[in-house]
Amino acid sequence: MVYRIVRRVPRGTVVTYGQVAAILGHPRAARAVGQALRMLPPGLQRIVPWQRVINAAGRISHRGDVLRPDRQRALLEAEGVRFSRSGTVDLRRLRWRGPRREWIVKLRHEPPF
């Protein structure tokens, strides 16, 4: 479900881990969303826009990884996402509001990618 949802996040916008969790019906599973993305097979990184998922503070999470954050920021900037001097994204402007409610149920019987 994580992949199904993240796949639909439009270019140039972002979502938070908790937001993805909420969309898929587990509002407190933000951490698990991170797990899912961590296990994203490299071959699917072109299909699932993992770089558009950031934390609720508007920052890129760097926990347990050193190289990924820089790459993630570069990818986002390449699609027009601007970062503040302190390295935050303006969530109020760039947050994707999510799919329509009816859409979510449909996602369930669609292929994950």
Added chain:
DNA sequence: AACATGACGTTGC
């Protein structure tokens, strides 16, 4: 089965 460990979030200083 128990325990540690994260791509986390909220709350309360």
Added chain:
DNA sequence: CGCAACGCCATGT
């Protein structure tokens, strides 16, 4: 703004 304490969920050992 920052920081710590908890709570949460899935994995790996």
